Amino acid sequence: MQAMLRDPKVQLALLLLPGVGYLLVFFGGPLVSALIGSLRLDDSSFTLQWYERIFTRATMLRGLKTSIYYGVAPVFVSLVVSVPLALLIRQSFWGRKLFNGLYKLPMAVPGIIVALMVIILAERGGFIDRVIAPFGLSLPKLVRDEWGIGVILASVWKQIPFMTLIITSAFAGIPEDIRHAARSLGASRLSTFVFVEVPLAMPGITAAILLTFIGSMGSYAIPDIVGPPSPRPLSVLMIFEFNEGRFAQVYAMGMVLSLFAVAVLLAYYALTANIGVSRTKGDE
Amino acid sequence: MSELEISNITKDYGATRALHPVSVNVEQGEFVTILGPSGCGKSTLLRILMGIARPSAGEIRLAGARIDPLPPEARDIAMVFQSYALFPHMSVGKNLAFGLRMKNVPKPERARRIEHALEICNLTGLVERMPRQLSGGQQQRVALARAIVMQPQLLLFDEPLSNLDAKLRDTLRQELVDLHRRIGATSIYVTHDQAEAMAMSDRIVVMDGGRVVEVGTPLDLYRAPTRAFTAGFLGQTNLITADADGDRARLPWGQIVVLSAPAKGTVRVSVRPETIAIQQDEAGVGTVTSVSFMGAHALYTVGIAGTTLKVSQAGTESLIAAGNRVSLAFNGPLHLLVERKLQEAA
Amino acid sequence: MTARLLAIAALALSATTAPVHSAETNLKNLDFDISKVTRENFYDIVVPAAKAEGTVTMYNFAGSFGDAWKELITRFEAKYGIKVEYSDVKGAQANQQLIAVQKAGEDAPVDAYFAGGGDYPLLSSAGVVGNVPLTTILPNMNNYDPALAQSLFGKPHGGAYPLVHLNQTAIGYDSAFVKPGDLPKTFDELLAWAEKNPMRLGVTLPSKGGSGGGFIYSVALNYLTGECRTTLTDYTLTAEQATDWAMASECLEPVWDYYRKLLGVAELTNGNADTLNLINNQQLYMGTVWEDQVMTFIRDKQLPETFRLTLLENGQVGSGDAFFIPANAKHVASALLLIDMAIGKDFQAWKLENKASRSPRTDLSSDLITPETAKYLLPANVYPRLSAPAFWDMSKALGEALDEKVLSQ
Ligand SMILES: Nc1ncnc2c1ncn2[C@@H]1O[C@H](COP(=O)(O)OP(=O)(O)OP(=O)(O)O)[C@@H](O)[C@H]1O
Ligand SMILES: [Mg+2]
Numbered sequence A: 001m002q003a004m005l006r007d008p009k010v011q012l013a014l015l016l017l018p019g020v021g022y023l024l025v026f027f028g029g030p031l032v033s034a035l036i037g038s039l040r041l042d043d044s045s046f047t048l049q050w051y052e053r054i055f056t057r058a059t060m061l062r063g064l065k066t067s068i069y070y071g072v073a074p075v076f077v078s079l080v081v082s083v084p085l086a087l088l089i090r091q092s093f094w095g096r097k098l099f100n101g102l103y104k105l106p107m108a109v110p111g112i113i114v115a116l117m118v119i120i121l122a123e124r125g126g127f128i129d130r131v132i133a134p135f136g137l138s139l140p141k142l143v144r145d146e147w148g149i150g151v152i153l154a155s156v157w158k159q160i161p162f163m164t165l166i167i168t169s170a171f172a173g174i175p176e177d178i179r180h181a182a183r184s185l186g187a188s189r190l191s192t193f194v195f196v197e198v199p200l201a202m203p204g205i206t207a208a209i210l211l212t213f214i215g216s217m218g219s220y221a222i223p224d225i226v227g228p229p230s231p232r233p234l235s236v237l238m239i240f241e242f243n244e245g246r247f248a249q250v251y252a253m254g255m256v257l258s259l260f261a262v263a264v265l266l267a268y269y270a271l272t273a274n275i276g277v278s279r280t281k282g283d284e
Numbered sequence B: 001m002s003e004l005e006i007s008n009i010t011k012d013y014g015a016t017r018a019l020h021p022v023s024v025n026v027e028q029g030e031f032v033t034i035l036g037p038s039g040c041g042k043s044t045l046l047r048i049l050m051g052i053a054r055p056s057a058g059e060i061r062l063a064g065a066r067i068d069p070l071p072p073e074a075r076d077i078a079m080v081f082q083s084y085a086l087f088p089h090m091s092v093g094k095n096l097a098f099g100l101r102m103k104n105v106p107k108p109e110r111a112r113r114i115e116h117a118l119e120i121c122n123l124t125g126l127v128e129r130m131p132r133q134l135s136g137g138q139q140q141r142v143a144l145a146r147a148i149v150m151q152p153q154l155l156l157f158d159e160p161l162s163n164l165d166a167k168l169r170d171t172l173r174q175e176l177v178d179l180h181r182r183i184g185a186t187s188i189y190v191t192h193d194q195a196e197a198m199a200m201s202d203r204i205v206v207m208d209g210g211r212v213v214e215v216g217t218p219l220d221l222y223r224a225p226t227r228a229f230t231a232g233f234l235g236q237t238n239l240i241t242a243d244a245d246g247d248r249a250r251l252p253w254g255q256i257v258v259l260s261a262p263a264k265g266t267v268r269v270s271v272r273p274e275t276i277a278i279q280q281d282e283a284g285v286g287t288v289t290s291v292s293f294m295g296a297h298a299l300y301t302v303g304i305a306g307t308t309l310k311v312s313q314a315g316t317e318s319l320i321a322a323g324n325r326v327s328l329a330f331n332g333p334l335h336l337l338v339e340r341k342l343q344e345a346a
Numbered sequence C: 001m002t003a004r005l006l007a008i009a010a011l012a013l014s015a016t017t018a019p020v021h022s023a024e025t026n027l028k029n030l031d032f033d034i035s036k037v038t039r040e041n042f043y044d045i046v047v048p049a050a051k052a053e054g055t056v057t058m059y060n061f062a063g064s065f066g067d068a069w070k071e072l073i074t075r076f077e078a079k080y081g082i083k084v085e086y087s088d089v090k091g092a093q094a095n096q097q098l099i100a101v102q103k104a105g106e107d108a109p110v111d112a113y114f115a116g117g118g119d120y121p122l123l124s125s126a127g128v129v130g131n132v133p134l135t136t137i138l139p140n141m142n143n144y145d146p147a148l149a150q151s152l153f154g155k156p157h158g159g160a161y162p163l164v165h166l167n168q169t170a171i172g173y174d175s176a177f178v179k180p181g182d183l184p185k186t187f188d189e190l191l192a193w194a195e196k197n198p199m200r201l202g203v204t205l206p207s208k209g210g211s212g213g214g215f216i217y218s219v220a221l222n223y224l225t226g227e228c229r230t231t232l233t234d235y236t237l238t239a240e241q242a243t244d245w246a247m248a249s250e251c252l253e254p255v256w257d258y259y260r261k262l263l264g265v266a267e268l269t270n271g272n273a274d275t276l277n278l279i280n281n282q283q284l285y286m287g288t289v290w291e292d293q294v295m296t297f298i299r300d301k302q303l304p305e306t307f308r309l310t311l312l313e314n315g316q317v318g319s320g321d322a323f324f325i326p327a328n329a330k331h332v333a334s335a336l337l338l339i340d341m342a343i344g345k346d347f348q349a350w351k352l353e354n355k356a357s358r359s360p361r362t363d364l365s366s367d368l369i370t371p372e373t374a375k376y377l378l379p380a381n382v383y384p385r386l387s388a389p390a391f392w393d394m395s396k397a398l399g400e401a402l403d404e405k406v407l408s409q
Helices: A002-006 A008-038 A049-056 A058-090 A096-102 A111-122 A127-135 A149-172 A176-184 A189-218 A221-226 A234-243 A247-278 B042-050 B092-102 B107-120 B136-148 B166-183 B194-200 B218-223 B228-233 C002-014 C042-053 C063-080 C091-104 C117-125 C187-196 C210-223 C226-232 C239-248 C250-265 C272-280 C291-299 C332-342 C345-355 C392-407
Strands: B004-013 B016-026 B031-035 B057-062 B077-080 B154-158 B186-191 B203-208 B211-216 B238-250 B256-271 B276-280 B286-293 B297-304 B307-314 B325-330 C055-060 C083-088 C112-116 C163-174 C201-204 C267-269 C286-290 C307-310 C316-324 C387-389
Touching (some): A058 A096, A058 A247, A111 A127, A176 B042, A189 A247, A234 A247, B016 B057, B031 B194, B042 B186, B077 B136, B092 B107, B107 B136, B136 B166, B166 B194, B194 B218, B203 B228, B211 B218, B211 B228, B228 B238, B256 B325, B276 B307, B297 B325, C042 C063, C055 C063, C055 C332, C063 C083, C091 C112, C112 C117, C112 C332, C117 C316, C163 C210, C163 C291, C187 C250, C201 C210, C201 C250, C201 C272, C210 C250, C210 C272, C210 C392, C226 C250, C239 C392, C291 C307, C291 C345
Parallel strands (some): B031 B186, C055 C112, C201 C267
Antiparallel strands (some): B004 B016, B004 B057, B238 B256, B276 B325, B297 B307, C112 C316, C163 C286, C163 C316
């Protein structure tokens, strides 16, 4: 036993155990059991029927597309807001400290609360509508609308702080001298931003994109409450199937969603591997 | 009219004044060093010249035209940063091309200039490298090449050698001097290293506490500083209080010396250790308290009339041991210091 | 508690399934002969036995019913001096708990369980439901609706699983916007009204709310005939069979057709409350609703006072929830008394007045409720005449098929 413990291979295995073991137990375990569960009929015989349903049922296929849509669209909108916001926060302006604290608040608000807020505020005939009605204005249809604008806006509202936070720190990580160097070499503010700052902040930006994408693709409460009754994203359909007790179907849908997320993650690694080569501090 | 005229530039950060009115003129092709202790405002002045910081008051003219209201990119000035500030996501070649691209220099011209800059900075063969694949010295040369490839009217250096080890610093310092001789660009070089300043500069601007203390050639400033600060900052010196009357003065121990200019009353003089001749003399008024042999010269500490003087003796064959009495002689007239409390100025 | 449940679950897994449906009674803990109990001698036999028990445990699965049961319990304890241990439970969990206990042969943790009307097939097949002909022996069930007395949603229960609360899906509308002459009376008229008033009718998505599930089944009941209708109302179908039929059958073409037209001009909503909220916001004027939920919303001022209800010819789905005594209940006599009081005329009237909870009693005339409440209930000319029995498995199947055949196309 003692001798065995001194074997470097055994030692290595023991050293790796906490990390690898953790992954196996808390990530691999559930994944494998979900995979097995998704391939079984009630009588434990093998089946692909649950996957077949996902890829043949119109509801499911639209659900998959909708999940991707609800994942991608908010990311783009958030990005358009977060990047300028990150730049603004860098500047000094009156009330900046207060703003800096406040803009992060939505992060702490659970999705379901956001969804209910949207219903109360932005529903037609809801709070905002009643406030602006005297001015002859009315809100467009944001709740249950065909394009899921309400879902996207609610996700965006929730994502922006997180995204801004990451992007702000990505920009803050760029040494000031590098910006100044660009200016001294004749680059305008805009050129400096486009050619120097954005490329250098790219790892942070892509990480923010990835995390918010996966987050909003899996979110349930917002599309369930704010989104149109049809199409429903896979996450909402999953809860429905769960309530119906079709666990194998839930597992299969979970596997498909996870697979998609992993594919995106791999694409991210491939993409940032390139950026990563060029991204290191200048003064190492 | 000078190439660069800095007139009464001040800079306030809130309540703290980083620059009191500073005025400096730099001639075409001149290599001027700004020398001063940490925090004296050297970088602030440089950043104002570059346009990265705005002056609180004053004006700057480059080749006769006012540049202080212009943004950095509109000034024909390039800068070499202390941190190199290379673009980490661009190869050496792209780093060099960046400024030329921004200033819309045509492509063939660009290639020609880059090649030239690489050559004079000893960087040929490294065009494809990324900055993190370069040594510190190579990175600094890239930063230099990136600045000179712009062929600016004015080149600024902010302590470019301070991150390098001593040996590399000496090599690069020499390279810089040679380079300046070849391209002849008007340059302002910031450092807190007096040896560097003296070795490289046509003129030195000595700064302290946000003010210009004194301006002059290295030789003048070393030999005949008019301020105690300059005297102390540029090498070792002895500050002695004397009683002047006309062009003669009496030192505290009674010795009479010749002054470089007539004066009256209590004055201070700066005497470099190597301008004092030391001689063993049982009747002398000084006593050697310590001696260190440095090879090329010996450094004595001499106690005399309640003060201590440093005396350097070159090319001696024998040393005077501590405890021996000595007499001192002053070669040539002594230089008076202008007494002025720095805080009162301007 | 968890450990105990685990132990029960483990036992349940190892024990062989006990035989269910014994011919006579399957009640385990009886100290009196229940076969001798009739409506006439009920109180003579049961009251002393119940008082000897001294306590009774009750489960309630319906979140919105807490205050109603509180009212009942107060009355019960005052009248009999028997303590009621009351718990709110999640239906699905409590069902599983009872099934596990039953399999383990242990005493049931509950004596009187208010459970979902649709749970009977599951509970009875596991042998959980005590075989007591409540509808024939409880004195207060002498006016019980004969249609519900022996079977429920097509499944015979012999009186052991009597509904004590009925709820009704309906069409709700804001009478401030819908004139009496314009009020649709049939499904065709409803479609015509929606076409005339685009996006003013709210239809709950079936999979997101019972008012929508009830509505789609009602539409099918209205448009299907002959063999198609026979399958539609065949309560022997399993959920899976119903789904297969709904996905594949040509029979349902008229239903899909109806929905295609309707959803072009109506708003599909995310739930019962969603529909009501839109009506309250005056964005919708009419929608698919539950009668009892409307009453709750009116009482909470979440619907305008001009809100009214109606039913369409040839009927809309009504459902209900039942009281039963588990086979292994420990306090059977007290449970009998409690259920008897729950179906009593007084409490049923209170429930109707306060919760718009309909009753399976046939003698609950409208003069028992205040006019203030009556105007928010379904009018007597449509209810109960146009109430059709629910078939939830089929409703669900239709809802899923709707998603597939209409919404996703
Ligand atoms: N952004 C700023 N805000 C406030 N004070 C500043 C700022 N930048 C510089 N200062 C102050 O101005 C003074 C001059 O700073 P500066 O950077 O010019 O010094 P320096 O001579 O370059 O010193 P070093 O040799 O250490 O680089 C210092 O006292 C510094 O603290
Ligand atoms: Mg500095």
